[in-house]
Amino acid sequence: MTDYLLGMIEEFPEGKGRAFRAGSRTIAVFHSKGQFFALANRCIHKGASLCDGEITENGTVVRCPWHNWPFRLDNGQNCHDPNERIRTFGVRLDGDRVILRA
Amino acid sequence: MNETSHSGFELQKAESVSPDPINPKIRAIEVIDTDFHFTPKWDTLRAYLQEPFKSLLFHFPLGSMEYNPEPANEKPGIGQDTHGTASTATDVLRVLDQFGTDIVILNPGYNRPQAIFNEPVIAAIAAAHNDYLIREVFPASDRIKAALMVCHRDPKMAADEIRRVGHHRQFVSVFTSFSALFESIGTAKYDVMLDAMAEHDLVLTAHSEGWFNHFTPLWTGSRTWIELFGNAPAGNCMAHLAAMICQGMFDKYPRQKVIFQEGGYWWLPDFMLRLDDFFMSSSGDIALVERKLAAGERNLRRLPSEYVLEHVRFSTQPITIPKNRKHFSWMLELCHAEDLFCFSSDWPHQTMDPANWVVENPDCIGEDMQKKLLSGNARKLYARLS
Numbered sequence: 284m285t286d287y288l289l290g291m292i293e294e295f296p297e298g299k300g301r302a303f304r305a306g307s308r309t310i311a312v313f314h315s316k317g318q319f320f321a322l323a324n325r326c327i328h329k330g331a332s333l334c335d336g337e338i339t340e341n342g343t344v345v346r347c348p349w350h351n352w353p354f355r356l357d358n359g360q361n362c363h364d365p366n367e368r369i370r371t372f373g374v375r376l377d378g379d380r381v382i383l384r385a
Numbered sequence: 386m387n388e389t390s391h392s393g394f395e396l397q398k399a400e401s402v403s404p405d406p407i408n409p410k411i412r413a414i415e416v417i418d419t420d421f422h423f424t425p426k427w428d429t430l431r432a433y434l435q436e437p438f439k440s441l442l443f444h445f446p447l448g449s450m451e452y453n454p455e456p457a458n459e460k461p462g463i464g465q466d467t468h469g470t471a472s473t474a475t476d477v478l479r480v481l482d483q484f485g486t487d488i489v490i491l492n493p494g495y496n497r498p499q500a501i502f503n504e505p506v507i508a509a510i511a512a513a514h515n516d517y518l519i520r521e522v523f524p525a526s527d528r529i530k531a532a533l534m535v536c537h538r539d540p541k542m543a544a545d546e547i548r549r550v551g552h553h554r555q556f557v558s559v560f561t562s563f564s565a566l567f568e569s570i571g572t573a574k575y576d577v578m579l580d581a582m583a584e585h586d587l588v589l590t591a592h593s594e595g596w597f598n599h600f601t602p603l604w605t606g607s608r609t610w611i612e613l614f615g616n617a618p619a620g621n622c623m624a625h626l627a628a629m630i631c632q633g634m635f636d637k638y639p640r641q642k643v644i645f646q647e648g649g650y651w652w653l654p655d656f657m658l659r660l661d662d663f664f665m666s667s668s669g670d671i672a673l674v675e676r677k678l679a680a681g682e683r684n685l686r687r688l689p690s691e692y693v694l695e696h697v698r699f700s701t702q703p704i705t706i707p708k709n710r711k712h713f714s715w716m717l718e719l720c721h722a723e724d725l726f727c728f729s730s731d732w733p734h735q736t737m738d739p740a741n742w743v744v745e746n747p748d749c750i751g752e753d754m755q756k757k758l759l760s761g762n763a764r765k766l767y768a769r770l771s
Contacts, residue, residue, distance in 0.1 A: 287399035288388055303399040310399075324404055330741040332406045339459075349406075349468075349737065351458050383399060 289374075289381040295319070300345065302334035305385040310372055312383065313356055316342040320356040321372040321383055328352050333369070410744040411485040414756060417763040417770070418486045419700045420592070420646045420729035423531070424494025425517055426472045433513035433520075438506065445510070454735050457610035468733035470494075474525030480732060481528060484739055487760070488770070491518070491531040492560055492592060492646075507536035508546065515550050523555040530770070532560035532590045538567055540574060544581035551585040557767040559587050562594030563618075563625040563648060571628030573675035579638050586640070586768040591625060593618035593647035622648020623656055626697065627689075630660065633676035635692045636685060642766055643697050644727060650699040654719040660689035694721060698766050700729035701758065703736040706746065714749045723754045727763045 287305045295301060295314040302311050302324050311324040311334035322345070324333050331349035339346050344353045344362060353362040354369050361367035373384040388396045427445050434442065454465060471477045481489055493514050501507055511534040518531050533556040535543035547559060559582055561570050568574060570591060582589065607613045622645055628634075635641060664685065672683040685692075699720075707713050717723070731737050743750060743758050750758065764770045 286394050286396050288396040289399050290401070302402050302404050304402045305397075305399045309402060309404050325406075329739065330406050330408065330745070332404045334404070349739075350735070351460075382396065 284384050287383040287385060289383050292376065292379045292381055295381060298338050298342070300334035300336060300338070302332060303383065305372075305383060308385055310383065310385055311336075311345075312374060312381070313338060313345060315356060319374040319376070319381060321374040321385070322354065322356070322359050323370040323372075326350075326352060327367060327369060406741075407483075407485045407739055408741045408744050411740045411759075414744070415488075415760040416484075416486045416728065416740055417488045417490070417760040418481075418484075418730045418732070419490050419644060419727045419763055420702060421471075421477070421480075421486075421489045421491055421732050422466075422494045422734060423471050423477065423491035423522075424466070425514065429472065430510070430513050430517055433516045434509055435512070438509040442506070442510075454610050454614070458735060465735060466494075466733045467735040468737050470733060474522045474529060477522070477529055478526055484730065484732070486730070486740075488528050488530060490557055490763075490767075491522075491529065492590065493532070493534040502538075504536050504539040504542055507538060508542045511535050511546055512549070515546065515556075518555075519550065519553055523553070527555070530555050530557045530767075532556070532558040533587070534560050535578070537561045537570065537575070537578060540576075540578040543575075543578040547578065547581040547585065547587070551581065551587060554769055556585075557588060557769045558590040558644070560590045560592065563591050563621045563645070564594045565621060566594070569625040569628035569632075571625060571630070571632050571634045573632060573679075576637070576676075579634070579641060583638055583640065588767050589641060589643045591622075591643055591645050591648075593622065618647055619649040619652055623652060626656070626693070627660065629697075630689045630692045631671060631685070632674045633671070633680075633682075633685065635696050636682070637676050637680070641696060644700055644766060645697065646700040646729060647702065647731065648699075650720055650722075650726070651705070651716055653693070653699075653721075653725075657690035657693055664689050694725070698725050698727050698762065701726050701743075702729040702731040702738040704738055704742055706742060710748055713746065717749060723757055724762065726758050727766060728759050 285306065289303055289312060297314055300311050300313045302309055309324040311322050313320045315338050322333060326333055326347045328347060328350055331347050333345055333347060335348040336345040343356055345356055346353050355362060359369035359371040375382050431439055471480055477489060514534045522529060533547060533551060535546045537543045570589065626645065668684055671677055671685060728740055728743060730739065740759060743755050
């Protein structure tokens with residue numbers, strides 16, 4: 284695992300997602316309700332970019348921008364079928380810096 | 386030089402990116418989208434309407450009568466056009482580039498008029514739609530083709546419109562619908578329309594329509610989008626296809642091709658086996674249908690399943706893919722997908738499919754089959770694309 288510097292906290296608008304290339308992976312990072320979450324960017328349904336999804340359910344769920352599939356931000360689990368899951372990654376604050384471990 | 390965290394770990398810099406969700410393989414293969422909904426702005430279309438329609442049809446739809454997916458998707462204000470609206474040639478070309486599509490066949494977004502019980506109104510809107518395409522959309526790019534909009538509730542009106550503009554080479558098919566609102570296009574009352582289509586070698590597009598639950602007996606009692614749209618079109622599609630076969634449409638029109646859209650297809654193996662089995666034991670009343678009476682024939686000339694294989698194709702959206710790889714391979718094989726399936730996106734509707742799935746299941750869909758699904762089968766189907 285490698286630690287990646289994503290940027291400063293003010294570069295992440297509240298309630299939005301951004302995508303980053305971390306090694307060979309593309310990872311969506313969300314800033315929601317003061318917390319940061321990181322999920323693999325590609326939706327397991329038909330391949331949409333989750334970074335463009337809408338955050339719903341009081342900031343706890345991202346909805347796929349193509350077909351509205353809902354995934355929990357904290358563990359990547361699909362809200363309707365717990366067997367469907369998006370891989371999650373660790374993301375933390377180091378002062379004002381946002382750091383991803385992937 | 387890399388930075389370090391407060392605890393001394395070395396930090397790599399991650400690149401901020403805007404990922405393209407379309408698989409790069411798609412951009413290397415020719416893609417023909419057989420179902421893309423085009424919806425001119427009403428004011429634009431109204432300028433092409435003839436009087437007295439132009440003065441009186443202030444807006445469209447004329448009334449609110451449909452159940453839409455807003456409550457199901459928990460998103461207000463967007464209706465079915467979840468992914469946007471294409472109203473001009475510029476809009477269409479932008480979306481084609483976004484999704485890696487080479488050629489598109491536009492279906493009329495204003496297909497709802499078929500639900501209005503006023504045929505002259507439908508025919509007027511259809512003519513305006515077709516004239517707008519010819520004058521302002523087709524000249525922009527030869528990548529843009531379209532299904533010709535008609536009032537198929539009145540087959541004579543439909544035939545008149547086909548003869549008026551069907552010669553235009555960028556019309557590749559005639560747009561009709563299957564629902565419980567009208568008799569199947571397979572019945573002989575549509576022969577006047579099919580005669581006109583045959584003159585121009587146009588494919589018959591039969592698209593799902595009619596989640597107007599209070600008009601459609603098949604859906605009486607439905608309450609949810611899953612019932613109305615996720616399931617019911619398959620039953621209508623099967624009924625319309627069975628009518629085409631059993632009422633001798635393909636015997637009378639041996640060159641006519643049909644593409645069904647949004648009625649599903651995984652039911653096809655059972656459909657073909659069942660019709661063939663019933664044909665063997667119970668085909669006596671085929672002698673009583675209009676076309677057979679007129680031709681002095683007593684039965685179909687071939688097995689029902691043979692008409693499907695020769696005359697009928699299915700657009701792919703919305704594809705559903707089982708997790709079990711063997712099951713997916715078997716479903717494709719049982720449905721003769723390699724020859725019968727033509728890619729479609731259904732953009733911009735809620736269940737829109739990009740073409741990713743065609744190239745991302747290489748264990749089930751090999752490279753040759755990918756090319757057939759993405760464009761090869763469409764080029765064979767549409768005479769004006771071959």
